[in-house]
Amino acid sequence: MPTILRHLSDNSFLSRFFSYLESCHSIRALVVDKNGNIDPLDGQDTFEYPEKKVFPVSFHKNIGGIRCSAESIEALQSADPHIQIGIEAVETLVEKDLIMQQTMDEMLHLSDQLHFLFGLAAKLSGIHEIEKYCSLVLEEIAQEISADSAFARMTGDKKTRRLILHKLSPRDVERAEQDSSIQALPENKTAVVNLQDGKSAIVVSINEKDKLSGRLVLLRKAGKRNFSAYDKKFVSIIKNIVCPTMESLSLYSSLQILYLNTVKALAAAIDAKDAYTHGHSYRVARFSLAVARQFHLDSRQLSDLEIAAYMHDLGKIGVPESILGKEGRLSDEEFAEIKKHPLLTNKILEPIDLPDSIVRATLQHHERMDGRGYPFGLKGDQISMFARIIAVADVFDALTSARPYRNAMTVEEALTEMCEGIDTEYDRNVVQALIDALQCYSEDPDLSAVYSELEFSQPDRFNHFLEKLTRIMPDYPGCSIEKPAPVLKTSENLAESR
Numbered sequence: 001m002p003t004i005l006r007h008l009s010d011n012s013f014l015s016r017f018f019s020y021l022e023s024c025h026s027i028r029a030l031v032v033d034k035n036g037n038i039d040p041l042d043g044q045d046t047f048e049y050p051e052k053k054v055f056p057v058s059f060h061k062n063i064g065g066i067r068c069s070a071e072s073i074e075a076l077q078s079a080d081p082h083i084q085i086g087i088e089a090v091e092t093l094v095e096k097d098l099i100m101q102q103t104m105d106e107m108l109h110l111s112d113q114l115h116f117l118f119g120l121a122a123k124l125s126g127i128h129e130i131e132k133y134c135s136l137v138l139e140e141i142a143q144e145i146s147a148d149s150a151f152a153r154m155t156g157d158k159k160t161r162r163l164i165l166h167k168l169s170p171r172d173v174e175r176a177e178q179d180s181s182i183q184a185l186p187e188n189k190t191a192v193v194n195l196q197d198g199k200s201a202i203v204v205s206i207n208e209k210d211k212l213s214g215r216l217v218l219l220r221k222a223g224k225r226n227f228s229a230y231d232k233k234f235v236s237i238i239k240n241i242v243c244p245t246m247e248s249l250s251l252y253s254s255l256q257i258l259y260l261n262t263v264k265a266l267a268a269a270i271d272a273k274d275a276y277t278h279g280h281s282y283r284v285a286r287f288s289l290a291v292a293r294q295f296h297l298d299s300r301q302l303s304d305l306e307i308a309a310y311m312h313d314l315g316k317i318g319v320p321e322s323i324l325g326k327e328g329r330l331s332d333e334e335f336a337e338i339k340k341h342p343l344l345t346n347k348i349l350e351p352i353d354l355p356d357s358i359v360r361a362t363l364q365h366h367e368r369m370d371g372r373g374y375p376f377g378l379k380g381d382q383i384s385m386f387a388r389i390i391a392v393a394d395v396f397d398a399l400t401s402a403r404p405y406r407n408a409m410t411v412e413e414a415l416t417e418m419c420e421g422i423d424t425e426y427d428r429n430v431v432q433a434l435i436d437a438l439q440c441y442s443e444d445p446d447l448s449a450v451y452s453e454l455e456f457s458q459p460d461r462f463n464h465f466l467e468k469l470t471r472i473m474p475d476y477p478g479c480s481i482e483k484p485a486p487v488l489k490t491s492e493n494l495a496e497s498r
């Protein structure tokens with residue numbers, strides 16, 4: 001049973017106090033628990049005189065006290081005031097040690113929290129997508145407090161509304177939210193509750209100053225110990241730290257959507273200058289994203305590439321419509337005007353602080369792998385990856401769309417022609433990625449969106465055509481199709497291979 005000795009970090013005062021009682025008052029003092037069982041100081045013998053009296057030590061719980069014994073009741077009575085003073089001193093010491101212990105525990109918790117926050121901050125740095133950010137926060141908090149699952153329900157307006165899950169299905173969330181303990185909680189209340197199915201839950205309200213609101217719920221399976229007040233406090237602290245960033249990311253994501261819509265509207269206005277390029281920027285964006293997915297670009301890169309694809313011909317707004325829509329061959333002077341559009345795009349975008357990858361993509365999308373492109377004559381790797389992707393998407397759409405001077409090519413014809421430009425005009429990996437994407441178009445949301453606009457020479461034999469086309473391409477390291485020895489790529493080869 002716990003006694004005073006369990007609550008004192010240093011027994012030297014008790015030891016001196018007991019020696020004093022023995023030498024000055026012939027009183028033996030022993031520590032006892034609430035049931036009178038002796039808990040001796042180190043090395044102390046437990047001999048007692050016949051007359052005994054227990055002096056309880058007052059504490060927030062019963063920890064027993066000190067039992068004093070003497071030869072006579074008179075001896076105990078005469079020492080009583082001295083014993084009382086000693087007991088008061090012991091009570092003060094026990095109280096101080098308790099406060100010290102609580103402070104130390106608090107500091108250890110704070111140190112744990114700081115350690116956790118540093119780790120979390122390092123993992124979150126560079127994450128700009130709110131879903132990814134929230135998922136990681138949920139996962140980390142759940143791990144830290146040994147929660148089995150968690151979810152964050154963001155309410156607010158249409159743009160900030162979302163449900164983030166950690167080891168839960170939407171059905172599990174629905175069940176938890178319907179639990180009467182959670183339903184009974186006021187919106188802005190943070191609490192630990194027990195659910196009807198025996199789970200323990202921490203429910204933390206999210207209520208940021210602008211639009212972010214909702215709940216963060218962490219769950220522990222039935223049979224495990226319930227969440228503690230400390231767990232609740234910990235989650236509340238982390239929530240207060242991460243929510244402002246979540247709100248900023250949410251606003252950032254709304255701004256991104258607004259920005260992308262503006263770019264799309266602008267691109268549509270440029271496409272509309274020429275009846276033949278109607279929808280061109282939209283389709284180039286779709287083809288670019290389908291190609292980029294083959295390279296496993298992350299969502300941030302995909303978003304930047306989409307913007308670059310929409311903007312790639314922005315500078316055409318400065319090229320006279322008479323040149324853009326001219327039927328027939330362009331004169332050298334007219335072509336020189338057309339060639340200005342990447343630089344014009346750059347001039348338009350200059351005042352906006354856009355990521356470098358977007359600016360370079362729009363500026364370089366007419367460069368060629370052999371250095372014979374424009375406006376700078378860059379070669380191979382000097383051309384940004386985005387620009388190489390947009391170049392392929394751009395020409396694929398141009399070839400498969402009707403022009404004043406020719407009909408739209410079929411996909412087979414367009415790819416055959418593009419393969420002739422591999423390594424001179426186009427990056428072979430990008431062309432192969434387009435072929436790979438076309439082979440599994442139904443798995444790609446962007447390609448599926450424009451697939452029906454494409455025409456095929458032999459739709460039922462299209463995959464067969466792609467396989468043959470891939471085989472005649474020279475060594476391609478990332479190709480998923482087994483290829484025989486490289487064959488010289490000419491249009492004759494390609495025709496034979498169909």
Ligand SMILES: [Fe+2]
Pocket residue numbers: 312313341365366
């Ligand atoms: Fe262009």
